[in-house]
Amino acid sequence: MADLRLPTNPIVRPDKDRFLNEENPFEAMMSRFDRAAELLDLEPGIYKVLRSPEKEITVSIPVLMDNGEVEVFTGIRVLHNTSRGPAKGGIRFDMNVSLDEVKALAAWMTWKCAVVNIPFGGAKGGVICDPLKMSVGELERVTRRYTSGIISTLGPDSDVPAPDVNTNERVMAWLMDTYSMHVGHTVNAVTTGKPVEMGGSLGRREATGRGVMFTATQALEHLKMDVKGATVAVQGFGNVGSIGAQLLAEQGCKVVAISDRTGGWHNPKGIDVADAIAYVRKNKTLDGYGKGDVITNEQLLELPVDVLVPAALENVITTKNAKNIKAKIICEGANGPTTAAADTILDEKGIFVVPDILANAGGVTVSYFEWVQNRGGYYWDEETVNDRLRKIMVESFASVLKISQQHKVNMRTAAYMVAISRVATVHRLRGIYA
Template sequence: MFPHRGVPFDLPRPRSNAFTPSPMSQGTVSKGPNDADVQHTPDEFNPFEAMADRFDRASDILGLEEGVREVLRAPDREVIVSFPVLMDDGRVKVFKGYRVQHSFLRGPAKGGIRFAPDVHLDEVRALAAWMTWKCSVVNVPFGGGKGGVVCDPRTMSRGELERMTRRYTTAIMDVLGPERDVPAPDMNTNEQTMAWIMDTYSMHARRSTTAVVTGKPLSLGGSRGRTEATGRGVMIACREALKTLGMRPENTSAVVQGAGNVGGIGAQLLHREGYKVVSISDISGAIYNERGLDVPDVLSYIKQNRTLEGYTECDHLPHAEQLELECDLLAPCATENQITSKNVDRIQAKLIVEGANGPTTAAADKVLEERGTMVVPDILSNAGGVTVSYFEWVQDRMGYFWTEDIVNTRLEQSMVAAFNDVDKARRKYDVSMRIASYILAIDRVASVYRLRGLFG
């Protein structure tokens, strides 16, 4: 939770088809991956290029036809909008927002919306593509989408956040809908944000449309188990990976980067399973205790103080040092580009399970692969969130809701099946878990493309 001028607002922690936006949206559409609006970053740290590197390696192994590669590599639609918001001090501020829909081949686009000052188009493109592969890996009938607004939500009041969210929703309304594109929470957005989006869409549609977003409050059609789903999926991925390596939870030391809905819940579930969680971090830094942390106490402290600063019975470390701790399991659950060519040689974990999107760069990935370090990739290990989002969408559309036990059981079945499918592909093609995940995902999407055929 961050303070917003005295108002508490819970923020969890860190060649397109033509489309003409409505005049209300003031939108422009990019012309593809070479669009001049893209914020260019060094190759290793450009998330879209990292995604493309893995895509190309998997496509080469599959022998994918060049035409199919072109179709699957490029986003179907990219929308850029600029919209005014009235701030609390009477100023009018113009914000920039994005929504990228990578693929509709397997169903509606699905993916989160993030609010952050460093959001840029290549990041949103990469995240949308990762969502396509993620949905395919766990066999959820969605394509990938992603959105973002360039802002610093920590400096904004609740009223400013609401007005910005509603104007952003109105600006991209033409591409949203239960059978078009279904957003969800992401970095610095939550169930309240989704409630505002659902209400804004419903007001324009002149009917309550609960299935237009997922990750909503329970009282507005949310699903039980959704908040914990991504962290639970990470825990399941850790457990299945340990089985593959012949390791046991009670003999496993774990470092978890992040303390939000993914890292915090993931750490708590690992603790319950018997892992010795030796380190957790938040935006202020990391804490470490080689004997193991009392994870419920740590999370209670964060809830009460909104930071890890001042927590006792531990050593305090900079973020960079946390990743380099000696441990059996490292779970990066914060943001992209955490394990790179600059620090990969100092990573000591035997197993890496990615809770965040894109925490390992392609360059670092190759070093870890050569070293023999198992990496369970983001498009598999953090797919718990989109799996339960799919369950929520299904429940909204049929108007009947499941118990939390049913949600968690079905999530576990989906995650275990996906892990086993990826592991079979890993052994079949003699590749890493990441490339096996891409092979499986791309093959499934390509098969649907061939069946549907080329229109026109």
């Protein structure tokens, strides 16, 4: 790991201590970045480089809809930092996509890749649309036109997208095919999260939830709490939350509450996670599940459990409800579920937070494995993927915990310190091209 004993230099931050909007994701990311940079005594020049995205791309996406009319959508791609390797980050299709959100998520990807020490930089992308109201054909046309609009940045050595909110393996297949048609030959390493038949990695779909399980159990062991019988509440029963819940249950934890956008269910005796997953597979949501007491998503967050896994949306733990959180551990399966302003409240309550850039880094880690397999043309079995993921997640947790204890800071600040130090070290070694 890079040496954290860096030279002392003043950093000029005209917006230091600014906090205009608690729920603005870019401001939240920058406030945490500023805190870690200050503790690292980061040089002013490196600070300026790391706080500024390398590229911000906005494209218009004209699409012929099924009804014969043309709609124009807006697509965004932000490359935050590529000093350690190709940009890596998902693409989401959602009406709430904004430049501020994408910039924050791209920066989070830079820190996430660095904290688990894989050779990628950070990127993120999105299209402002409502995929639930679009046909498969319309989604394909949006994907292909968006891909062609940002194709100058894409490539196995430059920018490697992945699925995110409302995108999936099929969308990545369309993206890979569009890129391949442009360059004249098949390039499966241009994206990750693909179907296995097209070079996707075994274990990729479960990777983020598996990473949550690894870090949550590491936190329990660090706090000398028994994994077997530890109570768990999971907000968000999509891919990450449901798999994380299932794997924690397999480790002996008792999952007592789950929820999705339709609401939640609480059963102090424990929920059969496999049964709940089967119900959602058949019925699409948890609505009507009935195996427990009905609770809201907000009530789930405030249950007295050992481990709380917010695996749904951003900004669900804020200054409005942080004081009511009773969990001993929060393991962040989602990106940005806790606002920066809420961090202080959780610290004061003594809650051990495994931050998103560590807890949910399993997905990007196995995306890295997929990229490596594509580049080498040699594919691993699922046991090998999972073993290598466990090793990286456990070692990364230990690295962050060590800095947390050395500098007497919380795990989030420590994770940022580890990540920023690694990226800054590479910038010093590479120098400034002029």
